[in-house]
Amino acid sequence: MEFINRLINALVDVHPLHSMTVHFPIALTGTALLFLVLALWRRNEALEQAAFYLITLSAVSTIVAGLTGYRDYMIRFEGDAPLVNVKIFLGVTLFGLTTVIALTRWRRSEILWRPSTMILYLSAFAGSFGLATVLGFLGGVILYGF
Amino acid sequence: MTDSFWKTGAPSPRRQDLLWPSLTQALRQLGIVAVMAVVWGVLLLGYLGLTGGQPAEVMGGDSESTLAVVSPTDTPVVALPSPTPSPTPIPPTPTLVATAEPTIQETSVPGAEPSPRPTHTPVPSPTPTPSPVLPTPTQTPAPVPEALETPQVSFAADVLPVFQRRCRNCHGGEKTEEGLVLSAYPDVMTGSWNGPVIKPGNAEESYLVEMVASGKMPKKGPRLLPSEIQAIRDWIDAGALDN
Numbered sequence: 001m002e003f004i005n006r007l008i009n010a011l012v013d014v015h016p017l018h019s020m021t022v023h024f025p026i027a028l029t030g031t032a033l034l035f036l037v038l039a040l041w042r043r044n045e046a047l048e049q050a051a052f053y054l055i056t057l058s059a060v061s062t063i064v065a066g067l068t069g070y071r072d073y074m075i076r077f078e079g080d081a082p083l084v085n086v087k088i089f090l091g092v093t094l095f096g097l098t099t100v101i102a103l104t105r106w107r108r109s110e111i112l113w114r115p116s117t118m119i120l121y122l123s124a125f126a127g128s129f130g131l132a133t134v135l136g137f138l139g140g141v142i143l144y145g146f
Numbered sequence: 147m148t149d150s151f152w153k154t155g156a157p158s159p160r161r162q163d164l165l166w167p168s169l170t171q172a173l174r175q176l177g178i179v180a181v182m183a184v185v186w187g188v189l190l191l192g193y194l195g196l197t198g199g200q201p202a203e204v205m206g207g208d209s210e211s212t213l214a215v216v217s218p219t220d221t222p223v224v225a226l227p228s229p230t231p232s233p234t235p236i237p238p239t240p241t242l243v244a245t246a247e248p249t250i251q252e253t254s255v256p257g258a259e260p261s262p263r264p265t266h267t268p269v270p271s272p273t274p275t276p277s278p279v280l281p282t283p284t285q286t287p288a289p290v291p292e293a294l295e296t297p298q299v300s301f302a303a304d305v306l307p308v309f310q311r312r313c314r315n316c317h318g319g320e321k322t323e324e325g326l327v328l329s330a331y332p333d334v335m336t337g338s339w340n341g342p343v344i345k346p347g348n349a350e351e352s353y354l355v356e357m358v359a360s361g362k363m364p365k366k367g368p369r370l371l372p373s374e375i376q377a378i379r380d381w382i383d384a385g386a387l388d389n
Binding site for chain 1: 158159160161162163164165166167168171172174175176178179183186190193194197360361362367368369371372373
């Protein structure tokens with residue numbers, strides 16, 4: 001019981017929630033890009049579908065990361081943390097981009113296989129992974145300095 | 147038609163009709179990507195211009211500038227796709243509240259005693275009531291500023307725990323980097339091999355404050371939280387007492 005209480009206390013009060021949740025968008029956008037490249041290389045529809053699921057999940061997890069980030073910003077940093085402006089802008093872009101990718105792929109499942117949209121689709125995945133890593137780096141700057 | 151997955155042997159659908167983009171198709175798509183990237187960059191710069199964030203300054207920023215980049219008013223309205231864009235007003239740090247008198251407007255409960263420390267946006271209104279001549283006890287400003295100037299900070303309760311949590315591994319216990327020990331009041335005041343790191347009554351010129359505000363200390367690991375730095379500042383400004 002004591003251990004469980006300490007665990008809950010550590011998770012809710014001591015450890016910053018944002019630092020935990022941000023790993024999801026970073027990992028999911030990265031894996032989505034990897035699966036997309038693999039799909040193209042292997043010409044494999046199953047892998048392409050996996051990339052679609054991953055980018056959809058990353059859009060959802062970005063919401064969680066954003067909300068916990070805002071909470072940590074207001075509560076832990078008391079509204080006084082560096083780089084917050086930039087991070088909010090990049091975060092909103094990341095959410096928008098992943099959502100647009102997921103919705104577009106949902107409506108038009110052939111998007112990767114058409115020569116007229118292949119590069120656009122790949123670039124969008126690469127862009128979202130890039131955004132997520134830059135956001136992660138800026139978070140590191142807040143905690144550890146530059 | 148179907149290929150099989152590596153090792154598992156499960157059937158995997160392999161497309162036979164894959165067409166690579168032609169040169170014009172590739173250029174067109176790359177062009178679209180480039181245009182969108184530029185538009186996005188312009189939006190980002192415009193947004194930073196509007197909100198007053200300057201990334202270059204932030205990145206190389208030292209001490210104050212780093213922490214003061216985002217003032218509460220900068221909080222963008224479009225913060226998040228959540229339905230409530232920042233409804234919480236950010237409490238101002240209680241450093242320069244000496245001018246603010248506790249007025250009736252502040253305490254939302256009428257008749258309640260004015261608290262010694264205002265919690266939210268102190269309004270320095272000169273005349274809260276039409277007749278300031280009346281010797282109402284709440285209107286006597288004389289003893290108030292003194293109590294407000296130095297927020298009650300205790301070394302044992304507010305400052306030492308921070309040192310023990312965040313500095314003990316290197317300053318106290320087994321290691322004493324640079325001769326600096328932060329595990330008890332006398333050691334803290336003694337300072338390092340280079341002399342005192344705390345100047346009682348003057349946080350701005352205290353080396354220790356400089357080190358934690360700039361993020362140079364703790365040497366490894368996350369910075370101190372703004373509230374922790376503020377507690378150290380307030381404690382030093384109040385005379386760095388052993389309280």
